Amino acid sequence: MKTKALILCALFAALTAVGAFIKVPFLYSSITLQFFFTALAGVLLGAKYGALSQLVYVALGLAGLPIFTSGGGFGYFLYPTCGFLLGLIPAAWVIGTLAGDGRSMKRVVPAALAGLAVLYAVGLPYMAVILNVYMGKGMDLSAVLMAGMIPFLPGDMVKIIVVGVLAPKLLPRLRFRSADAKNPS
Structure with missing residues (x-):
């Protein structure tokens, strides 16, 4: 089971990387599918391995x-969006923890919403510090929210709904979480 877990971690790290390249440039960031694959990793792999997959990616x-x-590269720490990358790790953990067995949309969607909240809780303050302290932009809270969250919320909701529909259908085919819950390693 541990080998399968590590293979799936690598797969979701790779999928998150692919999700970074499916992008639409927008303001200080881009609309990507990174959170989509992070949320799927959390639901399908569970808290531990979902977070590990994102840690590998970052x-x-x-x-x-x-x-x-x-x-x-290491210089990415000075990008305003680096906090969102770092936030993928606890977001996957929260989603995996709250999704439970992940077999119903009623569990997956609230878990993904909580994970998204964690992502923004890490990413927005980091963005504010980089934009205001390092880059000297002088942006207030509303400007940071407009640059890093508000315009992205509709797309995030679509991603969460798609995860809510897909994850319960994929989980039985994956046969990972149920076996992992019975036989933790």
């Missing part, structure tokens, strides 16, 4: 692989 990008929307 670590590889910060190590220099060009798998973020604008490349990669």
